[in-house]
Amino acid sequence: MLRRETDEEVEQHIDMTPMVDVVFQLMTFLLLSSQMTGGEIVNVPPAVHGVGVQKDASALVIILPPSEAGGASQILMGEDLNAPRAEDDESIRKYLTSAVASGRSRVIIQADGQVDHGEVLRVAAVVGEVEGTSLHIAVQEPPSK
Amino acid sequence: MNSARTWDIYETGTLVVRKSMTAEWIREALSSGKITETDLIRPSGTSEAWQRISEFPLESLSTPVGIAGRPESHGAGVDQDLLDPDAEIDLDPDSGANEAPVPQKAAAKDERSSAPREALPSIELQALQWLTEEDPEPVKPVESQPEQVVAKPAKVRKVERETPLLEPSVELKLEPAESSEPRLSFDESEDEEDDFTLSRSKVEHVEEMDLAAMVDIAFQLVLFFMVTASVTMIKSMELPKPTESTKPAAATAPGVGTRDRNELADEFIVVKITSDGDILVDDEPIPSDRLLESLRAVRNESGKTGMLLRAENRTKHRLAVAAYDAASEIGLRIAIERETSGP
Structure with a gap:
């Protein structure tokens, strides 16, 4: 009887702390990595050459192909689809001027591959008019062969 | 009485219960640091309350008979005279615990009647207090770790003299080979002072900080910054800026x-x-x-x-x-x- 009582007292505690830590790590990683792959809102053309430009230090202009055939391309001033739409060149110029004033002198044009070349050049011309800017065309890694 | 010959040890650090450990094992484990004095002990096969090893009458480990009665006898025979370093301790069954003749060898102790054996733990407790409080050479906090280690063999050796159960090899293992400290000399007077104790000095109770959690957080931060840093980069081609011109075909x-x-x-x-x-x-x-x-x-x-x-x-x-x-x-x-x- 006494023996049995002492047997019952052998309790095995499993320390859950490391497991919880690892789970949180995995969660953080998956959360961030999924944003990284799903964050591409524009299907920019592929190119082998190109340098990484910090998003924080640059002003983004997004050019999307027209939603219906024959329509005009959509130009967005910002880094996502909720950014204000540019109605004319003047609004783009204002946006870029304020961006340069806040230290974001690199202008990245994120144009979809299906956008007209002339449309990109039109925006590039506006960028050229704003002093202190440099012009970048966003590209993506070509698919591995 | 067979069940009282061994003890259960509850390691508070690792939450492990070691069952039916012998007296020799406990002594060795204490001196080697496998268990500490903050761990809990109780006789095997009983449902007695757990006691800290430091509060447990360690001498009784070698004389397990009548363990159950020990805790009640705690402090019963305490006399303030015993705190005096010069006082002598009486282990004679006839004179009782309150007067104090010279300490005897443990071998003789085992043959004594149950009366002095009951008084024994309290004597040891007092001796232990005196040793930790009035040790003429207390371990200073500034002393380096090897010097603290040096103090251990001195105590182990005394235990060995009292209880021949302990193997001499334990002492040899603990002794640093190159040390030339005066504490290593084990002069006889020091040996006399340290009698009756297995306890280590309080300085050795170093609380270890658990670094695992900090390392986890550090890795998380590294991962976070690595991932976020790669997100904010956009691959792009730098093109020459167009110059202003009204001329066609520019x-x-x-x-x-x-x-x-x-x-x-x-x-x-x-x-x-x-x-x-x-x-x-x-x-x-x-x-x-x-x-x-x-x-x-x-x-x-x-x-x-x-x-x-x-x-x-x-x-x-x-x-x-x-x-x-x-x-x-x-x-x-x-x-x-x-x-x-x-x-």
Whole structure:
């Protein structure tokens, strides 16, 4: 009887702390990595050459192909689809001027591959008019062969 | 009585219960640091309350008979005289615990009747207090770790003298080989003072900080910054900024400005891309997947240092970027002609 009582007292505690830590790590990683792959809102053309430009230090202009055939391309001033739409060149110029004033002198044009070349050049011309800017065309890694 | 010959040890650090440990094992484990005095002990096979090893009458480990009665006898025979270093301890059954003759060998102790054995733990407790409080050479906090280790063999040796159960090899293992400290000399007077104790000095109770949690957080931070840093980079190609011009058929390139078409043709390989996707290099139509090879061939042939892109407004941006990429591949300067009139 006494023996049995002492047997019952052998309790095995499993320390859950490391497991919880690892789970949180995995969660953080998956959360961030999924944003990284799903964050591409524009299907920019592929190119082998190109340098990484910090998003924080640059002003983004997004050019999307027209939603219906024959329509005009959509130009967005910002880094996502909720950014204000540019109605004319003047609004783009204002946006870029304020961006340069806040230290974001690199202008990245994120144009979809299906956008007209002339449309990109039109925006590039506006960028050229704003002093202190440099012009970048966003590209993506070509698919591995 | 068989069940009282061994003890259960509850290790508070690892939450492990070691059952039916012998007295020798406990002594060895204490001196080797496997268990500490803050761990709990109780006789095997009983449901007695757990006691700290430091509060447990350690001498009784070798004389397990009557353990159950021990805790009640705690402090019963305490006399303030015993705290005096000069006081002598009486282990004679006739005289009781309150007077104090010279300590006897443990071998003799085992043969005594139960009366002095009951008083024994309290005597040891007092001796232990005196040793820890009035040790003429207390372990100073500034002393380095090896010196604290040195103190252990002295105590182990005394235990060995009292209880021959302990193997001499334990003492040899603990002794640092190179030490020349005076504490190592184990002079007889020091041995006398340290009798009756297995306990280590209080300085050795070092609380170890658990670094695992900190390392976890550090790795998380590293991972977080690594991932976020790669997110904020956008791969892009730097292009020359167009210069202002109202002149039709103007072209742009660093240091070029507006120039005549014929002038440019001497310096640049003209790549023309129609809105249908046809590519012409210097007016030679080429398949779209041969652009790089054609550019390289023309450059080697003519020695031109740049590429002038002359694309229609309705040309897809993707094809223009392919031309920029090919020019970058073979180190050509890029110039872009702007069509001001409609296609």
